[in-house]
Amino acid sequence: MSSSASWPDGYGRIIRDTCDSTNAEAARLAPTLSQPTWVLAHHQTGGRGRQGREWASPKGNFAATLAMRPTGNAGWAALRSFMIANALFEALALHVRRTRLSLKWPNDVLLDNGKVAGILLESASKGDQIDWLCIGVGVNLSHTPGGIRDAAFPPVAVGEEIDPEQFLTELAGFYATEESILMSLGFEPIREKWLRNAARLGEVITARTQDAEHTGQFKTVDDGGRLILDTADGEIRIAAADVYF
Known part of the structure; x- marks a missing residue:
């Protein structure tokens, strides 16, 4: 184009x-x-x-x-x-x-x-x-x-x-x-x-930080840009990670 x-x-x-x-x-x-x-x-x-x-x-x-x-x-x-x-x-x-x-x-x-x-x-x-x-x-x-x-x-x-x-x-x-x-x-x-335009919003994804791996529903990102996951242990907020789905 x-x-x-x-x-x-x-x-x-x-x-x-x-x-x-x-x-x-x-x-x-x-x-x-x-x-x-x-x-x-x-x-x-x-x-x-x-x-x-x-x-x-x-x-x-x-x-x-x-x-x-x-x-x-x-x-x-x-x-x-x-x-x-x-x-x-x-x-x-x-x-x-x-x-x-x-x-x-x-x-x-x-x-x-x-x-x-x-x-x-x-x-x-x-x-x-x-x-x-x-x-x-x-x-x-x-x-x-x-x-x-x-x-x-x-x-x-x-x-x-x-x-x-x-x-x-x-x-x-x-x-x-x-x-x-x-x-x-x-x-x-x-x-x-x-x-x-977010990939897999509302779906289950996995986020791997330096210390742990978290799997849950990708709910949103907050006003600081952190990833919000709804996991079996409750809602967590992640500042940096590699994401897989």
Whole structure:
């Protein structure tokens, strides 16, 4: 599909042919930036996901990071994982049917139940206040990464030739809208939008934390972004976990 998206006001853009990882490059640049700035690389030599997992980034796929200085504490900054997920959903929906997409807590986008995109937030803080935040995004646009075995959610790709720089413009515009909503209306409308596209909402799922495994009905996410499960032992709230279903 063609796109008439334009670059959002108030955001910078840096394009690299190659870098180690866009999150690492954004972190290096963050102290010098005067405005929220997207860093895109056409190729990463050391892409990574959550918990240090490798993220393959063949040329033609999408790897970018938004470096910004949000106000507030770490919990407030972390809500941006839901905002970027909403923006990713809308950007991908320009290229595939919306009904094929879903959002998997806490930070994946699924296409036909396979992982098409991942999100990685990294930050630095002074006391309880965030100094800078890097929102990393990887999307399998043209190529499905190979060599990944026994994944609970195997990687999939959009499967069409999409210019990564075009996709960045689309994503940046949708994300700027999410920031405007947060600043004017708070997190609630963002939470509601995320829940409308959530994978397995109302169904039984399993969440594995570092210390335990919990199985129960996925009821909702709360106003802090925590997963709420209705388990045999009662309702529990989980801040971070890997989710399986």
